[in-house]
Amino acid sequence: MQIASFAISSYQLYILTEYIKLHGKVLQSYVTWISMILMVTAIILCVFAEPLSDKIGRRKLPVIFVGVLISSGLLAPMFSTKDWIMLVYAAIVGTGMGMYNSVNQALHIEVLPDPKTAAKDLSLLNMANNGWQVFGQIFASSVIGLVGYHDIFPLASAMAIIGSILIIFIKK
Template sequence: LASFRPPVKGARDFWLAFVGRSLLIFSYYMILNYQLYILENYIGQGKEAAAATISVMSVITMIVGLIGSIGSGAISDWIGRRKLPVIVASILLAVGYFLPWIMKSASSMMLFAGFAGLGYAVYGAVDQALNVDVLPSKEEAGKDLRILNIATTLGQMVGPIVTSVLVIAGGYNLVFPTAIAFAIVACIFIQLIRSTK
């Protein structure tokens, strides 16, 4: 039972990081898991065209993911800051969500792949370092990191569920602004952390 006990004492920054991480991943998977449906039902592509667009998007995401992961991790270590890259990541994600919302084209989804893919990679590169910085107890670091990793699974699971509810309630036009709002709120939570710059 002790191995499942979440941290309480001196864990303010830990929980801010947990909520911030959940919401940021939540926002990304709201759209990522629905790419095919967005292309078919929102953009208006047929199955073959949508499949071709997703292939291009996958390549774009892979390229910007490599660049973002390698570059931002090194820059974060060099400047000694974790929260600044999170601001950059949140802005990139928000721009990626905004473009398909206003442009409604296959090109805008490719831009989503570029901006949001880069933002997610930038965040991922500094995320674990930030998580280590907010651990309340070095003796229970492994247990607490495991709890922080639940935020990833939570975001990946709940994001698509919320998307389906929003689509039923009012269509895809509700999904994009909601994802933007979650990315901004996530950034605010992470900026409230005091134990790391």
């Protein structure tokens, strides 16, 4: 899911200039708005998602739901090159990533092998999670180079769905 999300967010400037065709002050404004929407929605949902997950007593189900939500947000720009579609993308993906980050961290804590090595295990897990940001950029540049901007959106969406499916295989 992180590869999918970062594939689009890390290429946001290029998507806005080469796919949406924005330039100058309008481009600057959209970069700011998209970043703000991604940040604010992620922060707000991060605060509420994990307590909700605690209340329903589930971790995997909310993460699977979030993958579908992120996937739908990543698809939005495929349907239009209007400038406002990137704001829709930001709202949906920001919401999904906020939920994902908080519930996924709780899931990670639950599957740690030994409580005595939790700090070490979480630090390694954090480094591994950050690596997906790099792979997202490699994925995006490869896809855009081969087939163009339009096809990055359904492929990133498919990556998010694959991430959701893989969560199912986590054992207790």
